[in-house]
Amino acid sequence: MIQELRIQIKKLIKDKTVDLVIGWEKGTLPLTATPLFMKTEEDVDRLIFDHTCRNNLTTFLTKDKRKLGKQYDKIGIIVKGCDGRSIVLYSVEKQIKRENVVIIGVPCNGIIEKKKVYQKIDKKEILEYKIEDEQLYLKGRDFEITLPFDEVLCDSCLSCSYPDALETDHFIGDAREKLDLPNEYSQVEEFEKKPSEERWELIKEEYSKCIRCYACRNVCPSCYCNVCFVDQNDPQWIGKTPEVTDSIIFHLIRNLHVAGRCVNCGACVSACPVDIDLLMMNKKVEKEIKERFNYTAGTDINEKPFTATFCENEKQDFIMS
């Protein structure tokens, strides 16, 4: 697969169809890939795609004052299913011109969540690893262990029904359509069953650990505001301390700002240095929007953003009651 992908991208670069292609290369840590910006055919030799390609690279299209888009006329980008949804979202929200981006889809079979792996091995150091037959083999100074994939994949992958990008210019292999996942919202449903005091406690407990580094916001493809509400300081919009009240406000507002826009890529979860479960609340909002408005972010390039449409028969119980 990787050879085919490299050939495809070399061709795009050679033909000058694109000025730059964003992909991944091997990182400096175990189980870690790092973004790769390819401008020459030689660069492409470093390209990889495997279960360690964690980053949602579409973030680079909107970050830093959309600098890349200004620097290059045509950018190629390699996408997994969730990343592909981000591109669709950008197009729907008019952040990119679809024709300026060449989308190269790759078949995704799940990404390894390093945090889960390190929990399993008690934060010991990994000196060697191998990924084979949906299993992860690890070796350290005083241990050796084989872990099945379902124990180490990202939660977002385990609840992902769009593993392959739907909107692409090139796809390596055969893209799968939407998968049917009966348990997609099982964690959310469990949360919903709890009494409200318990839910509130859970939210408080989780968000009280936040150190307000904003890694979650910065890796998030959907968080691309020129000035984020947390950076509004004249006057200051929200408290900036890591006190739980300030942090909860930050997170609940962010949950609402990415409502109907979160693509379930899980980048925020992997980025958080203090391991906060950021996915659950986003999934909860996603479920709510699906049920109320029959809308799933980034799945239809011809749709309007869900907040930009109105339909008379929408459920309005939260206003009426």
Add this chain to the structure above:
Amino acid sequence: MVKIKKTELSGLINYLSEKYQVFAPVKDGKKTSFQKIKSADEIIDSIPNTNLSPKSIFFPQAEVLFKYDENGIKVPKKDEKPFAVWGMRNCDAKSVLMLNKVFGNAHQIPDNKMYNDPYWKQKYDSSLIFGLACNAPLSTCFCNWFDGGPFDEKGSDVFVIETDDHFIMNGISEKGKKFLKEYKKDDKSDIDKEKIESLKQKAESYLSEKVDISNIYDKLNKIWDEPIWEEISSKCINCGACTFVCSTCHCFDVSDEGKSGKGQRIRLWDSCMFPIFTNEASGHNPRGVSVQRVKQRVMHKYNYFMDNYNEHLCTGCGRCVLVCPVNLDIREILKKIIKV
């Protein structure tokens, strides 16, 4: 030197607690950090390094400088008991020493006045730091690049070496020596020097090869306008994770919170990675885009701090390497720069 059995640690912590508020590495939810402890049972091994650095003990993420209301200004009361910190690894002990150069050592400010940060000094000056030799450095550790090493005693008042069943404690500073003398009779006879040496050698063998960065300061002076900065910074997404977990980053912001007639002024950690880091009141920001902010981080650590305090503002603890969501590894940045 004083040697105690590991089982005596709980006695030592109790002894310390009479005079001090004791901090130590603990498991704190899913993360690990330094927190106030009540008993030795809470202590965890600080190898691997705690997720969050111990800088917050002396330089909290949010610190109230004063409160105000219609009756005037109130500065928070000083902590009653001084701080003792158990289990700071050598790199972290060294980082506190660096921060003390900024906050604790009087330095000249305009108008020929000297400045000391009272909030820092009241915590740091009376503190007692138990540094811990690092028996098993990680592959992300690079303390050896900065004249440090797993058995480096700098910054510790008492330096502790952990053997299979014992802690061997050595007084480094006057404070540390005095404490040990009061705590237990010095007994050199029982110390296995060879064992210590072999632990040290084993620890050093875990570290990857030292990279010579002695020219980094000069290199940085020369490459201000070079395209290499674009290359270095291209993947950084400017989250503040690296700077918040860093044991030596110390930029802060001051924020007023309050309603009419009542409120407080707080000092908060800031980060050169944040978009409003140097945003000026006019709206102009000299570091408006990512490349300028990444440059600031590297320059501050390996050039400006050298100008001011004659050392690098980095201990090689590797925390930033571990948390970076795009694996922008500071070691790779340094290697690139020395080769320009």
